[in-house]
Amino acid sequence: MSTSELQHIFSAIDAVNAQDPNKTLIDNEEQANELLYGHYMSACLDQYWPQANELLQIAVRAQHIKRWHLKRTEFPAGKAGYLTWRKEQGKYHAQLTKELMLEHGYSEEQAEQTACILRKEKLKTNSDTxxxxxxxxxxxxxxxxxxxxxxxxxxxxxxxxxxxxxxxxxxxxxxxxxxxxxxxxxxxxxxxxx
Structure with missing residues (x-):
């Protein structure tokens, strides 16, 4: 895919994250938490992994896409509940990102590869994950x-x-x-x- 396709998918992810009802005040301006987080993630990747491939760049930007959708309070208290919530978040972020990628012209294979990264599959053996x-x-x-x-x-x-x-x-x-x-x-x- 070209740079413009990458910018389109970034814009699509950012548009979702801009809807975050949770805000942070930065320079006297309210910013959506997950939009801010996505930009911090991309900036970190660009700084330390400038050669990162396109699918990894998308996964990094989408790491917390629409994170507010699944509330921590909807899962049991304690460590087990927290881990279940985290796992469900990963699946949700992966699925939503995959749908956006397919809408923006990426192949099923590319979208699924990105979803695998977001689900944190093969953490110690997949360099992108x-x-x-x-x-x-x-x-x-x-x-x-x-x-x-x-x-x-x-x-x-x-x-x-x-x-x-x-x-x-x-x-x-x-x-x-x-x-x-x-x-x-x-x-x-x-x-x-x-």
């Missing part, structure tokens, strides 16, 4: 870690960082360690990795 996971972990550290850390105990934060670390590749680790985090967050990462 692994890169999506790395980008998601890095975006969390760069843009969401501070707010998350403010709401949780040090013990929980350290555990989350350790779990996140296990999902990342060596390249992901290298990039994460090169990030300039505020001192209090860098200290938490240091404790998690000690």
């Amino acid at each position: 692994q890169t999506l996971e790395d980008v998601a972990c890095l975006v969390f550290l760069m843009h969401y870690f501070d707010a998350f850390a403010a709401k949780h105990t040090e013990e929980k934060i350290v555990r989350i960082v350790q779990l996140t670390w296990r999902k990342m590749s060596d390249k992901g680790h290298e990039i994460a360690l090169s990030l300039t985090l505020p001192d209090h967050l860098a200290a938490l990462v240091g404790k998690a990795l000690a």
Whole structure:
């Protein structure tokens, strides 16, 4: 597909995510949370994986497409409920992205390949799936870690960082360690990795 096709699918994903009722204030302007997230994801991929193929670029942009549709509260409390919610989210993001890609001229094979990445299939053996996971972990550290850390105990934060670390590749680790985090967050990462 050409650059214009890629821009069309990005616009389609962004149009869905712009409908997010949850907003964040950036420079005194309200922005839809998942639209913002999609742009953070693409920017991270462009910066650290500039040679990423088109299907990976689409998967990265669509990682949280219409995430508000399946509410966490509709699933049981606790870890099992959380994991079920996450798995269902992945399936939903994959299906919605696949439908958009088919509408925009991508083949069934291309759309299904992208859906596989979004479902996080073959995490440690498919380099595209692994890169999506790395980008998601890095975006969390760069843009969401501070707010998350403010709401949780040090013990929980350290555990989350350790779990996140296990999902990342060596390249992901290298990039994460090169990030300039505020001192209090860098200290938490240091404790998690000690």
